[in-house]
Amino acid sequence: MEPETAITELQAAVEPILHAHPQGITEMALMDRLAEAGHPLFTQGERGQPAALYRAHFLLFHALYRLRAALAEAGLGLEIHCLCIRLRRLPGQASTGGELIDGDPLAAFYLDPTNLEGMDNAAVERLIADGLCRTLGAGDRDADLAELGLSPGARPSEIRRRYRRLAMRHHPDRGGDTATLQRINDAYQRLMAR
Known part of the structure; x- marks a missing residue:
């Protein structure tokens, strides 16, 4: 073929x-x-x-x-x-x-x-x-930013602030979902490693 x-x-x-x-x-x-x-x-x-x-x-x-x-x-x-x-x-x-x-x-x-x-x-x-x-x-960066609900031009300080809010909201100890928190953590780590 x-x-x-x-x-x-x-x-x-x-x-x-x-x-x-x-x-x-x-x-x-x-x-x-x-x-x-x-x-x-x-x-x-x-x-x-x-x-x-x-x-x-x-x-x-x-x-x-x-x-x-x-x-x-x-x-x-x-x-x-x-x-x-x-x-x-x-x-x-x-x-x-x-x-x-x-x-x-x-x-x-x-x-x-x-x-x-x-x-x-x-x-x-x-x-x-x-x-x-x-x-x-x-x-890719845009997909990771979208996961955090941010636009493509987001600055590192905005990324950190948004990550902290989302991590608190979706933490399993606060009634959140583990899979959602993991996606948020992964996106944040990739964004900050760039």
């Missing part, structure tokens, strides 16, 4: 799964759903080695970023993070999708197929040891 056809089929397989999980789905759960649907790239045997898992991860994120650009034309957004992949409504009018890639280093990375070339087990293990996988999984 041609690579372009395989990616198009992967996008087509992913979209209904995302619609079925409006609260979001993790990368591994999405891979499991694709494996259950019989997609050969995502079977457990194919994910057993670091290079195979990296290939599955890379191709999935490649398809997700392409899907995000296509969905933007219909006024839908796609949050892409290994811990939560979910559809969302874009504020305002539909977009062409181009601005969703411009200035997004993760999109640029995953949309460049040369970043998949030469990735054997040793190369993947070097990436992990160098911390690049953690860096690439950092998510």
Whole structure:
């Protein structure tokens, strides 16, 4: 099968799964759903080695970023993070999708197929040891700001202030939800690490 056809089929397989999980789905759960649907790239045997898992991860994120650009034309957004992949409504009018890639280093990375070339087990293990996988999984700034209910131009002092309010409101000891607090904590940590 041609690579372009395989990616198009992967996008087509992913979209209904995302619609079925409006609260979001993790990368591994999405891979499991694709494996259950019989997609050969995502079977457990194919994910057993670091290079195979990296290939599955890379191709999935490649398809997700392409899907995000296509969905933007219909006024839908796609949050892409290994811990939560979910559809969302874009504020305002539909977009062409181009601005969703411009200035997004993760999109640029995953949309460049040369970043998949030469990735054997040793190369993947070097990436992990160098911390690049953690860096690439950092998510995009706008999505993290949106998680905190902030606009893209928010300053660090605003981020800290908003984080403290949300952390207090959503803390389980105060009747909040653990999953919500974890998403808030993760977004805050990524924002402050940049």
